[in-house]
Amino acid sequence: MAFMPFITAGDPDLDTTVAVLKELANCGVDLIEIGFPYSDPIADGPVIQESYTRALNNHFQVHELFDVLKSLSSDQTTTLPPLVGMVSYAIIFRYGAEKFLNEASAAGFSGLIVPDLPGDEALEFSQKTQLANLDLVQLVSPLTPEDRTKRIVQTASGFIYCISVAGTTGVRDELPAELTTHLESLRQLTDLPLAVGFGISKPEHVDTLRGKADGFIIGSAIVKQFAAFSDSNQTRAEVISSIGNYASEMMSATRG
Numbered sequence: 001m002a003f004m005p006f007i008t009a010g011d012p013d014l015d016t017t018v019a020v021l022k023e024l025a026n027c028g029v030d031l032i033e034i035g036f037p038y039s040d041p042i043a044d045g046p047v048i049q050e051s052y053t054r055a056l057n058n059h060f061q062v063h064e065l066f067d068v069l070k071s072l073s074s075d076q077t078t079t080l081p082p083l084v085g086m087v088s089y090a091i092i093f094r095y096g097a098e099k100f101l102n103e104a105s106a107a108g109f110s111g112l113i114v115p116d117l118p119g120d121e122a123l124e125f126s127q128k129t130q131l132a133n134l135d136l137v138q139l140v141s142p143l144t145p146e147d148r149t150k151r152i153v154q155t156a157s158g159f160i161y162c163i164s165v166a167g168t169t170g171v172r173d174e175l176p177a178e179l180t181t182h183l184e185s186l187r188q189l190t191d192l193p194l195a196v197g198f199g200i201s202k203p204e205h206v207d208t209l210r211g212k213a214d215g216f217i218i219g220s221a222i223v224k225q226f227a228a229f230s231d232s233n234q235t236r237a238e239v240i241s242s243i244g245n246y247a248s249e250m251m252s253a254t255r256g
């Protein structure tokens with residue numbers, strides 16, 4: 001099963017983002033989701049919202065992220081796993097869609113997740129992402145009706161992001177029992193790999209997904225650690241090594 005950690009770009013600054021990307025790459029994670037901080041987040045719980053605020057307070061700029069990623073991919077000492085951007089359509093639109101897609105691709109992104117992509121724009125947008133050599137990962141929640149799911153999977157590529165529970169991001173004790181049936185019904189509709197996100201933080205969660213999902217995403221359980229660094233409770237090096245330890249633990253969980 002693939003482990004896909006999520007971090008927020010520029011939380012609390014881009015130097016930290018680069019250091020964390022290197023740490024996660026060294027742990028051998030399968031993919032990294034990079035969130036673009038946004039002032040009006042969609043579906044983000046408090047932990048992710050606060051991380052967006054930290055990044056925005058430090059004047060996060062999209063083009064600066066692209067620049068640091070470009071230099072990181074030409075740095076011979078680190079091989080990054082595939083990067084997927086989690087980015088609001090409003091950011092893409094403001095930047096200029098084609099410019100954004102071309103620069104994201106040149107910066108090393110292999111795909112994008114656009115949680116607020118309007119349904120009627122999805123087809124045209126998926127053609128643009130294809131031209132820029134980017135996958136368009138689509139989100140499906142337990143509340144998405146089947147006819148909509150069928151339309152969504154048609155414009156999806158890379159993998160399907162299966163939201164485990166309706167609501168917002170954030171650590172939860174247990175994954176819902178209905179998740180299994182949800183995954184089984186999605187399997188009937190698509191051949192794309194299924195990755196589950198929302199609420200996952202523990203090896204036991206990964207055990208419940210084994211044999212049912214192809215991957216899982218962890219956001220809040222990682223992102224909350226950046227708060228300790230910003231509150232000066234821990235140094236940057238301490239936070240990065242504790243994220244590394246956590247990521248290694250979750251990597252072992254993928255192997256059962």
Ligand SMILES: O=P(O)(O)OC[C@@H](O)[C@@H](O)c1c[nH]c2ccccc12
Binds near residue numbers: 006035043170217218
């Ligand atoms: O934080 P969690 O519960 O581990 O869930 C992952 C999630 O944070 C990440 O994938 C994400 C961040 N922002 C989003 C917006 C929509 C969908 C998903 C996301």
